[in-house]
Amino acid sequence: MRKPDQMTKDKVSHNNNKSKLRKGLWSPEEDEKLMRYMLTNGQGCWSDxxxxxxxxxxxxxxxxxxxxxxxxxxxxxxxxxxxxxxxVHLHSILGNRWSQIAARLPGRTDNEIKNFWNSTLKKRLRNNNISTPSPNDSDASEPRDVISGGVMAPILHEHDIMNMCMETFSSSSICMNTLVTSSQQFDPFSMIDNRYDMIGAAGLFNMPTNLAQFGTGNGQLYGSDYHGILEPNSTMGLERDLSLPPLESRSSIEENNAEVDEKSSNNHFNNGCFNITESFKIENMCGFGNHGQGENLKMGEWDFEGLMQDLSSLISFP
DNA sequence: AACCCCCACAACCGCAAGCCG
DNA sequence: ACGGCTTGCGGTTGTGGGGGT
Known part of the structure; x- marks a missing residue:
């Protein structure tokens, strides 16, 4: 899309006169700095x-x-x-709660979904429902009843929704089924360049499956709270919260995390490459994962299960 | 070729909530 | 209780690119 370099130069030089803080598009150099810092130090206070x-x-x-x-x-x-x-379906339920929608779409950000909705989906749906004005045509900030709110979103079967979420997980680049050995290395900075070519990150980060899946779900999974979340008896999990990794991956997540913890003090870079399993400070990377509300069970004030029950009561699943 | 318009999307802004001293 | 700081969220803006005329 835009050429960050040029754009930032213009804006930055303009802004430098006013403030020493830069604004506008990020340059590849800035991206690299931030990426490098995050990968080596993990997340902390953003101003720091x-x-x-x-x-x-x-x-x-x-x-x-x-x-x-x-x-x-x-x-x-x-x-x-x-x-x-x-x-479309989640929006019909949640309204403009983009972070909560994003929490159900691993690898997608609320901003991305919001943009996609505003630029593409809204128009497309409007055209499709030209004769029947849909509630979602407006800027629905409130969640709507799928039935009473009009027939904007396709009425989905319960198992369809589940399947869609599952498929979304399995198709996500971060849930790649590619098995990568622990010694495999990758160069995170190649991604920076590639991003400017609008090439998807999929495949650029050959993260081990279980480790990569750890990156899904809500932000707090990566924060200091994740240990509790991963408790075996915890009620969280795919059956409760679709933003979370499948059950079968949890044990390996724990193992990996322990391993990562243990080794995180090692050198992070090796000839410009980054050994992910040796130094990827997952527990500190809480900025990634869909940074939704972070509630394990709830979508804001609703938990998904309850929501599904509500849906079931409203819709008679055939 | 030049201009205009529309689109997609990155980034900013303002507000609210949470945390901590 | 209060204020300052940080984080998270949703709305909005601004920009480059592409397509049409």
């Missing part, structure tokens, strides 16, 4: 990160850049038809 990484950006800007663009678990590229369906 901005300072320590040598970026003349505010913490907020760094956070946004990381969450929306640099996170290794991001799934780039066009939305699949399944994802589109899921977005």
């Amino acid at each position: 990160i901005a300072r320590n990484a040598g970026l003349q950006r505010c913490g907020k800007s760094c956070r946004l850049r990381w969450i929306n663009y640099l996170r290794p678990d991001l799934k780039r590229g066009a939305f699949s038809p399944r994802e589109e369906e899921l977005i």
